[in-house]
Amino acid sequence: MNNEYTLIETLADEKWDRFVEDSLNGTIFSNSIYLKASSVKFKLFYCYKKEELRAAVSVVEDAKGESLILDDLVIYNGIMYNKPTNKQNHAQQFSEQFKIQEFIANELTKLYKNIELNLHPSIVDIRAILWVNYGTELPKYQPDIRYTSYIDISDFKTSKKLEDISIYNKASTSRRQQIRYAIKKEYKTKIISDVSLLIEFYKKTMDRQDIDVENEKLQKMEKLVSGLLGQNMAKIYASYDEKDELGSIALFGWDNKRAYYIFGANDPAKRDGHTGTNVLWEAFYDLSKMGIDEVDMEGINSPNRGWFKLSFGGNIVPYYEIKLGE
Template sequence: MVKEMTKNNKDKYRQFSELENTIPLFSKGWWMDAVCGEDWDVILVEENDKIIAALPYYFEDHEGFKEIRKAPLTQNNGIWISYPPNQKYENRLSLEHRLMSAVIDEIEKLNINKYQQYYHYSITNHLPFFWRGYTQSTRYTYVIADTTNLDELYKNFSSSIRNKIRKAEKSVSVVEDLSIEQFYQLNKMTFERQQLTIPYSLELVSRIDEECDKRNARKIYYAIDKQKQIHSAAYFVWDEKSVYYLMAASDPAFRTSQSLSLLIYEGIKLASRLGKKFDFEGSMKKNIEEHFRQFGAKQFPYHHIQKTF
């Protein structure tokens, strides 16, 4: 049985998540510190003094009410569960139902107005939430699960993507480690082209960059031409299992060079060298979804779970 339920135990979770390699990047304690500052907490389920389930969450005040929401630049959080090895499927479901129910009990003690989180695609079961009145909608990411054979991966790209990569290779070179300030200014241009305000600050991006750099868990690639003009840049981060395409930036004046497709290919090569999956982080926008799947990635559904109290 669950022996102890604790809240507000971030120090314990920070230490645990640094060592537990099955906790995805966006649920690590250090990542939550970087993107949320003080505005996060965690529900822990412990048994025999061991953490067996956790739910880190970002919260903010909205019109006088406290809400749990998606954290900035964070694809997913949601529940993490420690599964015993070689567990029967029926026992796995039973464990999920028990631990999810325990976590839901704690969520509903938080005196919040609204709950919504995106769960990692490894969590396929949301029935305990459904039974408690939570709603679920499906979102998609695209993942290249096996990056071992780059030649086969390249053959699996659409002809359109291969043509874009070849075109870019004729006009730009790929260089590493643009400064985070330069990246952010280029990133802003991507939003300004769409007449949008960039939804995160340089301070936030700098905190992420600092923490990832400490752990050797990030790479910035950028495409530059012979005139030293930067066409685009891509920001990749990784955990023990996956490389994530976190942010992209491009100068609207050079969109036709197709340099961003070349940079994504460099990110896939990076994942191959590291022996990891490549996660595009997905998008529900039609033109972005089409671009991602042309790299031969497979569609992975994940849950958006929410409830208004």
């Protein structure tokens, strides 16, 4: 029994948001505004070492509150470590994180029947989670490696020409060609506030792929986007072709660390154009001017969307999806 740490349920308030902002592992997806706007059944915990706050945990519960589940709108959650204390050296930081992780992983098994978490890519050591119930017949955590792509946009704001941009030179030949075509044909990307238009385009995109999207999910998306726009935590970018016809829309949100590509959608009738490329490329310019240096493309785990996102020249970054079930 570990009496060194305690796990205490907490509120989605300003103190929570400050912790998320300060933690290397904290993201917009654990921010109180995002969670409340997402309509998920979330629960938050602090992990204390005696009186000292050392970590936090953000989770999504099922309807009954008996299990932890993954949700399409919450890309990362789980454990977030506090900043190391001044007295800790490098090795001591790793040691403490191991102990915290072991304690939290065990505590969650006492609270929930089944557990699903998507840990942030910055959490690379999950040994303590995997060793829970080691040597027993009890359920054990199972990891699945997922992938996203990080794109460096820090040089967009200072570039004078395309070749000045690092990821342009790393992008695929076809992606560079699409970027040049959009510029030559004078495509325009605007920032819009019409949330319903984004949802309409998303539904069109899913319909083209024969994916049936429930109205409940569309309503949740609309509430989330409206909530983020209202708090100046996101922008909707819309790309128009040379005929001034709308072809693609993308939503980017951000925190104090990076921006996140949250949704994207295209008009199926405009798929042969260049708006799908242009909307992201122009968004990178705008986000860079805001002082954001990095974009998380939020998953490259499906073949078609994965290749498209990677064609922009970003780096591949792994993260862990963790599951425990009876």
